[in-house]
Amino acid sequence: MPRLVELYLGQTPESRGFYHPYPFRRGILNALFTYMVLERRFSRGLLHLAPRAAVVLLVANRPGDRRPVGYCTVRFVHDADGPVKALFGSLVSADAQGMGVGGALLTGAIGVTRAHGLRYLTTTFLGSNRVSADWVRSRGFVITPTAPDLRRLGEPNFIGELDLWTQGPVASGSGPELVSVSTAR
Numbered sequence: 001m002p003r004l005v006e007l008y009l010g011q012t013p014e015s016r017g018f019y020h021p022y023p024f025r026r027g028i029l030n031a032l033f034t035y036m037v038l039e040r041r042f043s044r045g046l047l048h049l050a051p052r053a054a055v056v057l058l059v060a061n062r063p064g065d066r067r068p069v070g071y072c073t074v075r076f077v078h079d080a081d082g083p084v085k086a087l088f089g090s091l092v093s094a095d096a097q098g099m100g101v102g103g104a105l106l107t108g109a110i111g112v113t114r115a116h117g118l119r120y121l122t123t124t125f126l127g128s129n130r131v132s133a134d135w136v137r138s139r140g141f142v143i144t145p146t147a148p149d150l151r152r153l154g155e156p157n158f159i160g161e162l163d164l165w166t167q168g169p170v171a172s173g174s175g176p177e178l179v180s181v182s183t184a185r
């Protein structure tokens, strides 16, 4: 867990801001990661009782190296009368970007979505995050504008949605020899 905190804190403010507009400090990060690790066994049950409390944390490692090179969170959102949807956010270390780590995390997030019996995987990103926009669009996500993030008022905000029922297999762009993805412990 401390390694995930260091991974986050070691990125540029811009990259951290793309991951989440809220600038997490060390104490908050420790608490959040601890919750996610402890909660991992209960996410399916929580999904029915309290979707907003359910979360799955996936961590990417190079084989044989315990230092994470990226991670993603899969949370569960429930709008008004719509279905519960999975919502993922990912962060990959600057020195590991462009090598398929994000793709491997996305593949893992799709697996989590299916394992929880859900149809839709979504992600939100700021308008200035061109890498994410191009990436998720190329993987079959349908992108639409969404309400501005309250912490980044004035900046366009988008949501990408992948329909796992109509979308075929999504290419990850990564081979298992490059990185392994697993739930955090």
Ligand SMILES: CC(C)(COP(=O)(O)OP(=O)(O)OC[C@H]1O[C@@H](n2cnc3c(N)ncnc32)[C@H](O)[C@@H]1OP(=O)(O)O)[C@@H](O)C(=O)NCCC(=O)NCCS
Binding pocket: 015, 016, 018, 019, 020, 088, 089, 090, 091, 092, 093, 096, 097, 098, 099, 100, 101, 102, 103, 104, 123, 124, 125, 129, 131, 132, 135, 138, 172, 173
């Ligand atoms: C978005 C992010 C998670 C992607 O991770 P990654 O490990 O670089 O992803 P991949 O290597 O699987 O590449 C995914 C696509 O992005 C492209 N890409 C990655 N880094 C790039 C860069 N610096 N410039 C341009 N394109 C880039 C890759 O070419 C690839 O596209 P392709 O498959 O069509 O060739 C990573 O860039 C990141 O952590 N960014 C900061 C946080 C963020 O934006 N999170 C997403 C919003 S929650």
